[in-house]
Amino acid sequence: MNLASMRAAVAPLFTSWLKSDSNQISLASFLLFGFFAALVIYYYRVATQSSRPLPKLRRIAGLDAIDESIGRATEMGRPVVFNPGMSSFSAPTYGALAVLSYVAKQTARYDVRLIGCFRYPEVLAVAQSTIQACYVEEGKPDAFRTDDMRYLSGDQFGFASGCVGIVQRERAAAHHMFGSLAAEALLLAEAGAAAGAIQIAGQTNNLQTPFLVAACDYCLMVEELYVASAYLTQDRLRTGMLAAQDIIKVILIALILSGTLFVTFGSTLIGDLLILY
Amino acid sequence: MAGVQVPIGIVNALNPLSPWIGVLVTLGVWSFLYKENPVFRICEHAYVGSAAAHTMVTTFANNIKPGLVVDIAQNGEYWRIIPILLGCMIYFQPFRGYTWVSRYPMSFWVGYNAGYNLTLRVAMPLLTEVRRTMLPIFVTNNGRFDLATSINNFIFTGVVTLTLAYFLFSMNVFKGRAGFMIRTARLVLMAAFGAGFGTGIANYVSLLIGRFDFIMSDVLKLF
Numbered sequence: 001m002n003l004a005s006m007r008a009a010v011a012p013l014f015t016s017w018l019k020s021d022s023n024q025i026s027l028a029s030f031l032l033f034g035f036f037a038a039l040v041i042y043y044y045r046v047a048t049q050s051s052r053p054l055p056k057l058r059r060i061a062g063l064d065a066i067d068e069s070i071g072r073a074t075e076m077g078r079p080v081v082f083n084p085g086m087s088s089f090s091a092p093t094y095g096a097l098a099v100l101s102y103v104a105k106q107t108a109r110y111d112v113r114l115i116g117c118f119r120y121p122e123v124l125a126v127a128q129s130t131i132q133a134c135y136v137e138e139g140k141p142d143a144f145r146t147d148d149m150r151y152l153s154g155d156q157f158g159f160a161s162g163c164v165g166i167v168q169r170e171r172a173a174a175h176h177m178f179g180s181l182a183a184e185a186l187l188l189a190e191a192g193a194a195a196g197a198i199q200i201a202g203q204t205n206n207l208q209t210p211f212l213v214a215a216c217d218y219c220l221m222v223e224e225l226y227v228a229s230a231y232l233t234q235d236r237l238r239t240g241m242l243a244a245q246d247i248i249k250v251i252l253i254a255l256i257l258s259g260t261l262f263v264t265f266g267s268t269l270i271g272d273l274l275i276l277y
Numbered sequence: 278m279a280g281v282q283v284p285i286g287i288v289n290a291l292n293p294l295s296p297w298i299g300v301l302v303t304l305g306v307w308s309f310l311y312k313e314n315p316v317f318r319i320c321e322h323a324y325v326g327s328a329a330a331h332t333m334v335t336t337f338a339n340n341i342k343p344g345l346v347v348d349i350a351q352n353g354e355y356w357r358i359i360p361i362l363l364g365c366m367i368y369f370q371p372f373r374g375y376t377w378v379s380r381y382p383m384s385f386w387v388g389y390n391a392g393y394n395l396t397l398r399v400a401m402p403l404l405t406e407v408r409r410t411m412l413p414i415f416v417t418n419n420g421r422f423d424l425a426t427s428i429n430n431f432i433f434t435g436v437v438t439l440t441l442a443y444f445l446f447s448m449n450v451f452k453g454r455a456g457f458m459i460r461t462a463r464l465v466l467m468a469a470f471g472a473g474f475g476t477g478i479a480n481y482v483s484l485l486i487g488r489f490d491f492i493m494s495d496v497l498k499l500f
Contacts, residue, residue: 060446122367152325159325207477214474274405
């Protein structure tokens with residue numbers, strides 16, 4: 001059976017459904033997505049059974065430095081400023097909130113003041129609840145200060161200038177920037193450096209990562225942000241999800257290498273299979 | 278700012294002043310390069326305050342007012358009352374004892390975003406990108422070996438696979454002899470970031486030139 005006949009055989013089954021509202025979804029993507037979902041579910045089941053071993057995560061210096069920065073803030077008696085990024089609810093913001101919950105637990109434990117800067121009121125509300133829960137968990141609900149959770153501005157540079165001012169005036173000992181950052185990334189990092197804060201950044205915008213690598217003490221690159229919650233908490237479920245994602249990446253690497261080999265020898269079979277209906 | 282009417286008299290009165298306000302605020306913000314000072318603080322708070330006011334006015338004029346007046350009152354789209362109610366529930370956040378009310382719209386919002394992002398549409402661009410990475414390593418052009426394109430394709434495929442391998446977190450593939458992979462991947466990433474840094478700085482310099490141009494040419498008329 002050649003490719004054309006395969007396409008002809010499956011086309012009637014899938015074109016009407018998969019391409020009903022757009023022609024962006026292929027059969028291969030549907031099957032691959034299903035396989036990835038099955039893999040994640042499998043590792044979820046593995047993670048729920050404590051007797052079954054899970055792989056260890058490799059060391060990420062930027063995440064190890066979070067404890068160091070909070071320790072420094074404790075010694076200096078100065079606050080930690082946390083910035084969860086410029087976007088509303090999105091994958092980087094969820095990653096940032098996961099880091100924030102860890103930072104909040106640590107600041108509550110060591111009685112360090114935590115200041116949050118927010119651009120979106122909805123993120124502020126969720127972050128506030130998250131931090132409050134962390135303080136309660138650490139047995140210090142009264143140490144949580146609502147006034148330190150600050151909505152600044154919906155405007156990009158209004159928000160940035162507010163952050164810059166807070167980092168400077170409060171003389172932050174640690175400045176954490178996680179989530180989605182854009183053109184203001186360098187402004188924020190420079191302000192933190194000028195205040196003498198230890199700076200840790202983690203974000204997914206490739207255009208801004210170079211500035212953060214240059215201006216911050218530690219920088220999490222792209223996907224390292226999403227690993228943060230699993231890495232910091234060493235939670236089995238989250239580690240299991242990561243193991244599943246790593247297998248997916250290995251499959252993609254294998255696809256790329258084999259596809260390259262096929263194309264080099266004149267066959268586009270693997271590439272064609274990926275866009276098969 | 279569609280839908281917002283500013284009295285024309287105020288606009289006319291402020292027009293001659295606005296370039297000078299622009300210059301003063303620019304210089305005030307630049308004073309931060311020396312250190313944090315009261316002038317910067319005034320500019321910062323004025324900016325944050327005016328940006329918040331602008332957001333509030335535009336949101337009311339462009340979303341809330343047309344939603345209430347046009348969509349609900351005129352067009353009878355009463356289902357829009359549901360999101361309005363959900364929005365109003367968020368305001369219970371500061372009231373101790375009623376904070377739970379605000380959690381319902383927030384959880385709806387978070388759930389909606391998670392669901393919206395987790396669709397089959399995520400998989401398709403991924404496969405398209407994978408397909409585009411499959412480039413021949415030995416390229417011939419008019420029957421002759423094309424060295425430049427071949428090297429280019431080899432570097433491209435190698436960099437993509439190495440970078441993907443760098444972001445494997447749970448597999449100890451980088452120990453021992455394979456450790457060169459992570460070092461190479463890191464070097465490659467840093468080289469890419471270096472190029473990005475140079476491009477970004479060029480953009481920032483062009484913004485700076487624009488600002489100088491505004492002060493020197495538009496306001497001071499020196500050039």
